[in-house]
Amino acid sequence: MAIIDLNTDIVSLTAALVDIASESLDEQEIADSVEHALLGLAHLEVVRDGHTIVARTHLGRSERVVIAGHLDTVPANGNFPSRLVGDVLHGLGTCDMKGGVAVALKLAASMAAPVRDVTYVFYDAEEIAAEFNGLGRLARERPELLAGDFAILMEPSDAGVEAGCQGTMRVDIRTTGERAHAARSWMGSNAIHALGPVLDRLNTYVPREVEIDGLLYREGLNAVGIRGGVAGNVIPDEGVVTVNFRFAPDRSEAEAHEHLQETFEGFGLTVTDSAPGALPGLQQPAAAAFVAAVGAEPRPKFGWTDVAQFSVLGVPAVNYGPGDPIFAHKADEQVPVEHLHRVLEVLTDWLTP
């Protein structure tokens, strides 16, 4: 087990975390290191669940905030270990999201008596299929550990606040026909031709834009797959378009489904995947105070993120972390040193009485 020193500076701590390899499902060592470091802090109660570590203050404050980050990374891509070049720290996980984890660990160590009670969550397996996600596991099995008035997910957000997230639903739209030899096509009915009106509706669809808590969410309706065909000489009897609907968080999954049924009326729809959105919840006192502390205009989050896990528990959540998300999962992954200092400072100020 690598020993990590929470008293070192934020850049060195980020580098130390990056240098502990922790590809998804291989988080034992980094979880051990984090747990060991947190157990040395008398002001925190530490709970371990698998390779997820939860550390909490119990100061009886009127508000509790959750600060969460995942410990795993995608596979290395010639970018391990870390390298500091000028004012930028390079390497796997610098951006997504060990910089954010380092900030949270620094806060955990330095803020013995924050103005709000804090629950720190360091979880495993975020970068792979949802069934493995440590935050999801806690939400299902030990939701009391995630209780709070507000949550900050320290995903890279370019050191700005990304609020809420859009929902996503995938449906298969299926057409049927009748097979026939292509030389006598009039004996059959072409299911691929029958997909034409589905594509026409996609082409004429005007996605909605909606303002929620002052944030403009932009929906999207897109074919992400299409298939059909039996053989080169056969009129096909089935065609399928897979459509992905990204919907603003003012729609529930049921409402999103209803909207798709209306949009593709006359066609058979099968939902193959669905995840709810998360409302920004910026009107909550803790959230409003946080946004004021950051001092930047919140942006809407279009992609689905783990903030929706908190939303399901009734906890408003935002993404706020160092690093430009464009570098996530890239060979040239990196985080600016300035982001690390700034995010740590903002959160320290926000938690200081």
Add this chain to the structure above:
Amino acid sequence: MAIIDLNTDIVSLTAALVDIASESLDEQEIADSVEHALLGLAHLEVVRDGHTIVARTHLGRSERVVIAGHLDTVPANGNFPSRLVGDVLHGLGTCDMKGGVAVALKLAASMAAPVRDVTYVFYDAEEIAAEFNGLGRLARERPELLAGDFAILMEPSDAGVEAGCQGTMRVDIRTTGERAHAARSWMGSNAIHALGPVLDRLNTYVPREVEIDGLLYREGLNAVGIRGGVAGNVIPDEGVVTVNFRFAPDRSEAEAHEHLQETFEGFGLTVTDSAPGALPGLQQPAAAAFVAAVGAEPRPKFGWTDVAQFSVLGVPAVNYGPGDPIFAHKADEQVPVEHLHRVLEVLTDWLTP
């Protein structure tokens, strides 16, 4: 090697041929049997090329006709060997096309001095990829063996005359776009959506009907395949529709290609497969006499067949054989005994001085 007796009745001879298993590429035994039987006929010159047997009269007649049939079958499907049930002979190859082969062998044996010189061709590997086709091999390598004024391919045609055949061309129509995350679809360009206008053109296309030599050919333009999609959360950057054009034999392949380019103007087309049609050629004296002898109205052939192999050599050709083609390649393959007798009688009369 099974000994086949050409002096037996047509039904017994068909059954004997059916009972020699001869799936494509496994024609050694049936070719040996056919060759052995033909070598016993002094009025025929017999040439073997692989598992293809050619037998010819040399009587100095003013016309020469080619009578051809393939010896192979598709794989058995619980329908081997033959069974005579009432007036119908059942079993693999009864319809496609050992009934026709039996008729040709009976003619070869009985017509020592036909009014037209005759070239009988019994060939291998018709039921699989074109590269193996014995008739195609002769056409490429020994075209002189296929010389003639008229050809009859004894494929099942319900004992009627099917003249000419339509051509076929397959093209891939490809659209391109730009990938983006589905949560920010407006950053990309959806190549599947761009397939919409291709399907629209297919849906509004009115296929041509054209009369040639009194036969009405009906063309067809159909999508036989469609594909696209990168991942469930990615705006796709490529879409492909595979279109099959079945064209009447008054169009050349070049003209068919030009027609597709016009129909799908603005889209990129790639030809992946093409075979020319064959004009019916019913105005040729031998063909006209044959049609008169059969006494049935000729029908246009929509599917591509080996008659096009003759057409390429400048030999007009028709399909004429016992059996309803609907039973070809089916578990319940069968040929009516009446067809066998009738087709043999018609051809015998036509060749009798």
